[in-house]
Amino acid sequence: MRTKGAVSSYSVDMTGDLEEVTPKCANEKNTTSEVDETDINQNDPAVVQFIASLVAHSAIREKCVEFGFQNLGFSVKGGSDVLSELTGEIKQGSLWGVMGPSGAGKSTFVNVLLGKIKQTSGSIHVNGIEGHMRKFKKLIGFVPQDDIILPELTVRENILHSARIRLEVSWTESQIQQHVNALISCLRLTHVQHSLVGDVSKRGISGGQRKRVSIALELAAAPKALVLDEPTSGLDATAALSIIRLLKALCHQGVTVMCIIHQPRAEIFQALDKLLLLSGGRQVYLGDRSRCVEYFETKGFTFPRHCNPADVIMDIISGHGSGYSHSGPSGPVRTLVQIIQDWERIQPGPTTVENQALAHNQEQVNLSAELNTYDQLRGASWSRQAYLCLLRGVKQQTRQTTSFILEISVGAVAGLLIGLSVYKIEGLLFQGVFLHPFELLSSATNYTLVPELGLLCSLAIGLAAAPPGVKAFGEESIYGLASIIAVITRREDGPLMSMIVSLIIGVFGGYGPPLSTVQSWHLQWFWYMCPGTWLSEAYFNEHTAPFSYLYDLEAAAAWTGYTIGRTNIDLCMLLVIGSVYRLIAYLALVVSDWKIPLQ
Numbered sequence: 099m100r101t102k103g104a105v106s107s108y109s110v111d112m113t114g115d116l117e118e119v120t121p122k123c124a125n126e127k128n129t130t131s132e133v134d135e136t137d138i139n140q141n142d143p144a145v146v147q148f149i150a151s152l153v154a155h156s157a158i159r160e161k162c163v164e165f166g167f168q169n170l171g172f173s174v175k176g177g178s179d180v181l182s183e184l185t186g187e188i189k190q191g192s193l194w195g196v197m198g199p200s201g202a203g204k205s206t207f208v209n210v211l212l213g214k215i216k217q218t219s220g221s222i223h224v225n226g227i228e229g230h231m232r233k234f235k236k237l238i239g240f241v242p243q244d245d246i247i248l249p250e251l252t253v254r255e256n257i258l259h260s261a262r263i264r265l266e267v268s269w270t271e272s273q274i275q276q277h278v279n280a281l282i283s284c285l286r287l288t289h290v291q292h293s294l295v296g297d298v299s300k301r302g303i304s305g306g307q308r309k310r311v312s313i314a315l316e317l318a319a320a321p322k323a324l325v326l327d328e329p330t331s332g333l334d335a336t337a338a339l340s341i342i343r344l345l346k347a348l349c350h351q352g353v354t355v356m357c358i359i360h361q362p363r364a365e366i367f368q369a370l371d372k373l374l375l376l377s378g379g380r381q382v383y384l385g386d387r388s389r390c391v392e393y394f395e396t397k398g399f400t401f402p403r404h405c406n407p408a409d410v411i412m413d414i415i416s417g418h419g420s421g422y423s424h425s426g427p428s429g430p431v432r433t434l435v436q437i438i439q440d441w442e443r444i445q446p447g448p449t450t451v452e453n454q455a456l457a458h459n460q461e462q463v464n465l466s467a468e469l470n471t472y473d474q475l476r477g478a479s480w481s482r483q484a485y486l487c488l489l490r491g492v493k494q495q496t497r498q499t500t501s502f503i504l505e506i507s508v509g510a511v512a513g514l515l516i517g518l519s520v521y522k523i524e525g526l527l528f529q530g531v532f533l534h535p536f537e538l539l540s541s542a543t544n545y546t547l548v549p550e551l552g553l554l555c556s557l558a559i560g561l562a563a564a565p566p567g568v569k570a571f572g573e574e575s576i577y578g579l580a581s582i583i584a585v586i587t588r589r590e591d592g593p594l595m596s597m598i599v600s601l602i603i604g605v606f607g608g609y610g611p612p613l614s615t616v617q618s619w620h621l622q623w624f625w626y627m628c629p630g631t632w633l634s635e636a637y638f639n640e641h642t643a644p645f646s647y648l649y650d651l652e653a654a655a656a657w658t659g660y661t662i663g664r665t666n667i668d669l670c671m672l673l674v675i676g677s678v679y680r681l682i683a684y685l686a687l688v689v690s691d692w693k694i695p696l697q
């Protein structure tokens with residue numbers, strides 16, 4: 099398709115890439131020299147070893163995940179457009195950079211592509227088939243801007259855990275270990291591999307090292323496509339370049355890599371193959387990085403000698419390009435709005451793209467089905483994942499000695515206080531009506547103290563177990579209730595939320611209002627859904643049973659509403675309710691994963 103007006107010296111292919119039809123721009127020699135792609139990492143034995151490990155053990159390695167988007171838009175309530183009319187193809191084996199000023203919509207674009215949020219208009223296709231990248235989520239890695247590394251584990255343990263959980267089951271333990279060794283070495287993390295990651299409260303590795311570990315967590319899973327949100331931020335120049343070079347080496351193996359990059363230094367910019375430039379949620383350029391400078395020159399901009407072209411481009415697409423402008427072949431210099439409009443004019447029409455997609459349809463359907471099967475094969479078995487997470491959890495817990503002791507102490511102190519509260523009555527917790535024929539000799543009864551202690555115990559257990567459960571184990575919590583809380587709240591709010599919910603649930607123990615009153619309301623089914631009722635019933639049963647020779651326990655049971663003589667059932671029900679909580683948490687996780695339906 100031929101372009102109009104100022105861009106008449108270019109053509110746009112079906113993918114929206116610019117094809118050069120004029121001689122190379124004279125100014126290009128002014129920019130920093132190109133990175134020799136053939137040289138990239140070829141001398142780095144660690145990279146060679148890592149790539150070899152990927153190639154040797156990844157099934158259907160020749161298959162890839164490519165994606166495209168057409169007229170993609172995302173608007174927020176109230177109607178403002180965060181993204182509008184984005185169209186393009188992200189092909190395999192190329193290193194993509196997504197650039198734009200702050201607030202341009204880069205993160206939103208990535209989130210929409212990954213299916214984390216749903217677009218409000220347009221479509222996304224993966225390998226030519228309409229749908230989200232979520233369909234292949236085990237094959238696609240995402241490195242968020244904020245890392246999600248576990249601070250209580252070492253660098254190596256974090257990476258190893260990711261590899262063991264996410265790689266294909268066919269990988270043996272020694273292959274995984276070698277793969278992780280090579281990856282650690284590639285990312286220059288060997289010297290800190292046994293250091294704890296740490297966090298703000300306990301200093302561990304540096305910020306740049308953390309960044310590399312979060313990239314390693316995704317690379318360990320041998321992804322077919324990788325999306326990174328600012329992989330080079332916080333890194334020194336050498337480390338940043340070495341990461342980009344590793345990503346480039348991955349691209350050479352057919353992995354599709356897309357990075358959001360804020361202000362790349364010249365060498366990093368030169369290493370990118372393709373660029374997507376956004377401004378105010380609209381597309382300014384999509385195509386070869388090497389032709390980007392030339393493209394803007396046709397719009398009347400000059401790239402000063404010895405200047406980082408990325409800086410100039412960022413200035414232009416931030417609306418501060420007037421310092422670089424002159425009257426070009428297309429007349430007076432273009433404003434940012436005009437540049438965006440120019441780009442929209444040269445986009446391939448929807449019909450052309452649809453026809454192209456249809457032409458490859460059968461082949462793409464087959465590839466999609468094959469990748470889907472491959473996606474299913476990824477990851478350790480359910481039981482192995484549970485085992486690995488348990489080991490990881492135990493390791494985390496044992497490394498937090500202070501908080502572990504504190505948590506145990508909370509339980510112990512709660513128990514001590516409960517004991518002290520009844521210390522004076524010297525174990526006389528229960529007093530009933532004497533058995534027939536001595537009932538007339540009975541003095542006052544005390545049916546409430548045992549249920550009251552049962553309530554206090556449930557509260558103490560809940561309060562002591564839930565917050566640490568959420569803190570240490572997150573979604574894989576050992577404490578049933580906390581696992582639900584962990585799913586529905588933010589991790590940092592989890593401990594407080596679980597404490598509140600534990601308090602509320604704990605009150606449903608049959609002490610106040612008594613279970614017998616609840617029964618008269620026909621609401622005992624609800625109380626029996628709460629673990630506190632079963633715990634209090636067991637507690638009541640065990641405290642009263644020794645007095646069966648003396649007191650009328652049937653009368654006590656009728657007064658309190660508890661069923662006596664079934665401690666085993668009470669304990670089993672506690673186990674069942676805990677398991678049901680976990681099941682609900684699991685279902686909530688699955689449902690939240692399906693929140694955005696696959697198209």
Ligand SMILES: Nc1ncnc2c1ncn2[C@@H]1O[C@H](COP(=O)(O)OP(=O)(O)OP(=O)(O)O)[C@@H](O)[C@H]1O
Binds near residue numbers: 174205207
């Ligand atoms: N769900 C939303 N509700 C309201 N506004 C939103 C929503 N999502 C994104 N935005 C707005 O859209 C704009 C683009 O946000 P986005 O985070 O994608 O930008 P960005 O280019 O990644 O910025 P930065 O480089 O600073 O991270 C911002 O102004 C943001 O406030």
